[in-house]
Amino acid sequence: MVLGTEKKGATSFAAFEAQPGSGDIVIIGAGLAGLFTALKLAPLPVTVIAAAPLGEGASSMWAQGGIAAAVGEGDSTDKHAADTIEAGGGIVDTAVAKIVAHEGPDRIRDLLTYGVPFDRDLEGHYILSKEAAHSEKRVVRVSGDRAGAAIMQALIAAVRATPSIRVLEGYEADDLISSNGRVEGVRLIRAEPLGGGSFVFVPASAVVLATGGVGALFALTTNPSYAKGEAIAMAARAGAVIADPEFVQFHPTAIDAGIDPAPLATEALRGEGAILVNSDGHRFMLDIDPRGELAPRDIVARTVHNELLAGRSVYLDCRESIGAHFEAEFPTVWSHCQRAGIDPTKELIPVAPAEHYHMGGIATDVRGRTSLVGLWAVGEVASTGLHGANRLASNSLLEAVVFGARVAADIRSGLQGIRIGHIVEPRRVSPPLPVDMAIRDKLMSELRNVMTTYVGVERSAKGLRTALLRLKELEAVSEDDTVLANMILTARLIAMAALFRRESRGGHYRVDYPETNPALAQRTFMTIDDLEMVEPIATPPPLEIAPAACHP
Incomplete structure (x- = not known):
């Protein structure tokens, strides 16, 4: 690599x-x-x-x-x-x-x-x-x-x-x-x-x-x-x-209503003046960046993530900026809110960061x-x-x-x-080999949990090595399921590249290397052979995350 x-x-x-x-x-x-x-x-x-x-x-x-x-x-x-x-x-x-x-x-x-x-x-x-x-x-x-x-x-x-x-x-x-x-x-x-x-x-x-x-x-x-x-x-x-x-981009304002995939509350809402507040009613983005809600997505997503980790819910407030015009101006988000039982003209929209773009x-x-x-x-x-x-x-x-x-x-x-x-x-x-869909669903759920827990908004060397070991274990039991095997291989490529980039840059944030290193202002190029470059940790901690949640 x-x-x-x-x-x-x-x-x-x-x-x-x-x-x-x-x-x-x-x-x-x-x-x-x-x-x-x-x-x-x-x-x-x-x-x-x-x-x-x-x-x-x-x-x-x-x-x-x-x-x-x-x-x-x-x-x-x-x-x-x-x-x-x-x-x-x-x-x-x-x-x-x-x-x-x-x-x-x-x-x-x-x-x-x-x-x-x-x-x-x-x-x-x-x-x-x-x-x-x-x-x-x-x-x-x-x-x-x-x-x-x-x-x-x-x-x-x-x-x-x-x-x-x-x-x-x-x-x-x-x-x-x-x-x-x-x-x-x-x-x-x-x-x-x-x-x-x-x-x-x-x-x-x-x-x-x-x-x-x-x-x-x-x-x-x-x-x-x-x-x-x-x-x-x-x-x-x-x-x-x-x-x-x-480099994976997490959108900071997915509607957090237990729906998979998560409906998106477009950034255009914030462009029209919608603000982010926590469960204490505080508009927290201005504490982090003078651009507030229109700071780059990685900054907004990470800030929302940390609010959730601190036990504070996060909401998008569109009531004053858009209000009664919501349905006419943003019909897609309006329908998502209706599906989730939310009236955005009168209520706050619960949001959380979600994987959005690679x-x-x-x-x-x-x-x-x-x-x-x-x-x-x-x-x-x-x-x-x-x-x-x-x-x-x-x-x-x-x-x-x-x-x-x-x-x-x-x-x-x-x-x-x-x-x-x-x-x-x-x-x-x-003919393809038969696939047990119940087993696939179970392994896929574990794969998604591993990636969100260890290769998500914030990463660390310990977490990434844990992810690589978990993924290797999943790969060993999914050889006859080509869909799952392909998903796991792509996940391994993401985690390995994240482990080797020992800095924070854009959508890649390392809590153990929080600063951007000017010497690493270069792109990553790798092949499948690079996956064997490092051995993950021997004993990972237990996996603890609910599939549809990103906060306690």
Whole structure:
């Protein structure tokens, strides 16, 4: 494992040459990144693999705040890039930040052509909001907090209307198939209740991973249950370089109502003046940072976490700042509150930090290429260097569309002359080994508890070594369950990188190394071989945490 830029191919990404007739372009994942990439590849033949019906399993669907882009008066792409670099804790790839910021306005226009109804005033100007660490109002929204759902609905309609895109719903990627040093296809699993119960192999001329994040590895998360981080493990097993896995962003204001996944109270609420108070009625954020509730997310999340550890409940107070306009301006959060039995116009909203976004992932270059020939990654599963140690609010949707377009352009450049039309069909290769779902659920619950307890908002060497030992024990009893095995491998990569980063930076906070070390202002690059670099502690303490809680 290396902190720096010369790591096992991390800066020398795989070349790509077309293999005519070897298969469709296969995109694993049907969130914003996957669908946008598919649309940009048209009319080349694309097969999109969706674990759930389109729109039901994607984190993009749940994005509330919006998509950041420098489209407002007085703003500029240079300012946006500078804010991104500032928020990223000293390890943002500045070239990537400039690319994403400068190409952002064009991608907003692309989304408009696909029918996304961004909020505008009577003169046609975008209605923009300001979120934490942005120097300008630049978050483009839809119906207040419905940006993710609106964008996804528009793209789903466009995909359904594009003949060159085939969608296979109800399949999950199980493994990458490689031969002669290149990725040549994917192995899928279709669950028995969906009419499958067997492995399926799909050959591919190119494979794009767009599977989202790692939220389901943690006990409290805002991500859908499909965000298990499996693609990171599949790529790592195939030999891919993984970058910055230790950097996990915890959203400070998940609604703490015992719902899994936890509903999100968007940061835009705080942008409109909502404040955080504890059970004593004290507005505690001003004691920590002059920016108060609009301090960077890692600071807010850690402060909320410590309030909860001290036995004080934390609430979001929207009564004066938003009040009677809540339902009209933030309909998604309103519905979440109603589901939890809360009237935010009159009552405080209980909140807690929840895993929200993974800044790390499969290392890619500016074209979205991984270190493996024939494999690209885009969206949250990728680590482009844009987010550094701490993602700037609402930059994730922007990264997905900017790199979706770049991945499509790169693949298109290598596939000129490939015939149009689907040239392969999935073929069954073998039945999967039977999985005891009760055992899987039990082991998955323990995995999520381990990650939240020892690899969560605050970390220590002792806790991380404990986590590594627990995960190794879980791995030993889950070898026949590929889903669980992939989740555990990704969790081990996160914990190992966190153990080796002996400092605090962005979303990674070490209580035993609370200061940022300027000498470590470098990215992490690692492979699966690095997991054997250290032995965890011999006897871990007993595990004590309730699955859906993050405070006593």
